[in-house]
Amino acid sequence: MKDTYILYGSYASYYTAKTRSYLRKKGIPFVERLPSDLTFRETVRPTSGSHRIPQLMTPEGLVLQDSVAIQDYLEERFPHLPATPETPKQKVFVHLMELMGSEGLVRLAWLHRWMFEENFAFVKKDFGRSFKPQGSDADLQKYGDLIADRMMSYGLPESSPSVRDALDKKYKHLLALFESHLIQHPYFLGGHPCAADYAVMGAFHAHMGRDPAGLRVMQEHAPRVLRWVENMLLPEVQAPEFHNVPIAYLANDEVPDTSLAILHFIADEYGKKFVLGAMGFNQAMERMVPQVGYALAPEHDQPLLPGESVIYKGLESEHRTDLYALWLTQRAQGYFHSLADHDQSQILQMLGSSTLTDLLNVPFTTKISRVDNRFSVG
Numbered sequence: 363m364k365d366t367y368i369l370y371g372s373y374a375s376y377y378t379a380k381t382r383s384y385l386r387k388k389g390i391p392f393v394e395r396l397p398s399d400l401t402f403r404e405t406v407r408p409t410s411g412s413h414r415i416p417q418l419m420t421p422e423g424l425v426l427q428d429s430v431a432i433q434d435y436l437e438e439r440f441p442h443l444p445a446t447p448e449t450p451k452q453k454v455f456v457h458l459m460e461l462m463g464s465e466g467l468v469r470l471a472w473l474h475r476w477m478f479e480e481n482f483a484f485v486k487k488d489f490g491r492s493f494k495p496q497g498s499d500a501d502l503q504k505y506g507d508l509i510a511d512r513m514m515s516y517g518l519p520e521s522s523p524s525v526r527d528a529l530d531k532k533y534k535h536l537l538a539l540f541e542s543h544l545i546q547h548p549y550f551l552g553g554h555p556c557a558a559d560y561a562v563m564g565a566f567h568a569h570m571g572r573d574p575a576g577l578r579v580m581q582e583h584a585p586r587v588l589r590w591v592e593n594m595l596l597p598e599v600q601a602p603e604f605h606n607v608p609i610a611y612l613a614n615d616e617v618p619d620t621s622l623a624i625l626h627f628i629a630d631e632y633g634k635k636f637v638l639g640a641m642g643f644n645q646a647m648e649r650m651v652p653q654v655g656y657a658l659a660p661e662h663d664q665p666l667l668p669g670e671s672v673i674y675k676g677l678e679s680e681h682r683t684d685l686y687a688l689w690l691t692q693r694a695q696g697y698f699h700s701l702a703d704h705d706q707s708q709i710l711q712m713l714g715s716s717t718l719t720d721l722l723n724v725p726f727t728t729k730i731s732r733v734d735n736r737f738s739v740g
Contacts, residue, residue, distance in 0.1 A: 478575035540587045642683045
């Protein structure tokens with residue numbers, strides 16, 4: 363156990379699903395513990411300064427919070443089956459999917475969880491088990507109600523048949539795109555998972571692959587996706603359906619059109635806010651002119667900046683920048699702008715005229731850093 367990592371999370375948690383799958387596929391020795399664990403409450407949370415899951419305790423006692431930060435740390439120590447490819451097109455695709463597949467799809471997954479009443483009995487008790495795992499049904503319901511009330515207080519549209527039908531239509535379209543991809547490829551970029559695969563596990567497993575309403579749709583309309591989710595939870599890399607596919611990324615920096623179709627769909631549906639966030643941030647920094655090291659809302663681990671009036675495609679809107687999403691946006695922008703002009707041109711041609719190219723081309727004027735789970739300038 364001295365070389366074992368401890369993952370603190372839960373099965374109902376969107377972001378824990380990403381990290382759990384990553385740890386298993388990479389073959390990293392770990393055990394999982396719930397947020398109710400005494401060590402989490404007395405040691406892990408005070409050390410990280412955050413209540414959010416997942417959090418990872420290393421064998422040396424270091425505490426890491428956030429699924430992307432955990433992957434970045436472990437990639438240096440476990441380079442086998444790298445989560446991020448090194449070739450330009452594939453790497454930009456992965457960075458964009460870190461943003462779109464995780465922070466973009468969270469809206470669809472969250473709404474699909476809380477807009478369908480058939481989910482409530484399961485989800486509430488599932489939350490309850492995270493905090494009182496050996497509790498009675500009444501205990502689970504008590505804790506589950508508390509968590510559900512907090513989640514639903516963030517603001518939901520009225521749940522009506524037409525609203526639920528619209529959600530299901532988007533979900534089914536996304537599933538159909540993924541089904542098309544999985545006919546030929548086991549993962550987004552070939553024969554082993556990348557960070558793009560892990561990024562969508564929050565939506566496809568923790569929410570819509572376990573909640574009754576989402577699982578029912580997946581079972582009825584996307585058997586390949588359901589099988590992919592099952593496989594992403596196993597330590598084996600090579601699924602039996604693709605036993606003859608080499609355990610490697612696709613050659614020649616190929617990004618399949620079917621992978622790009624999924625990325626485009628998510629960006630078209632949910633990507634505008636990330637463009638607005640980058641533009642609003644630039645406006646705020648131009649006005650503030652902060653020094654390097656300036657802490658951005660240090661009392662919060664995932665803050666929103668005050669609203670900015672942003673003009674995008676001729677339309678003016680008020681938008682509050684999500685600094686965590688901006689941090690991921692800048693990962694993609696920073697790598698893209700580090701490339702030679704020829705590579706940039708090839709990537710823009712691959713992406714086409716879209717929200718994605720707008721995102722990459724928002725001027726990258728002020729970098730933010732994430733240190734000790736807080737954001738600062740520089």
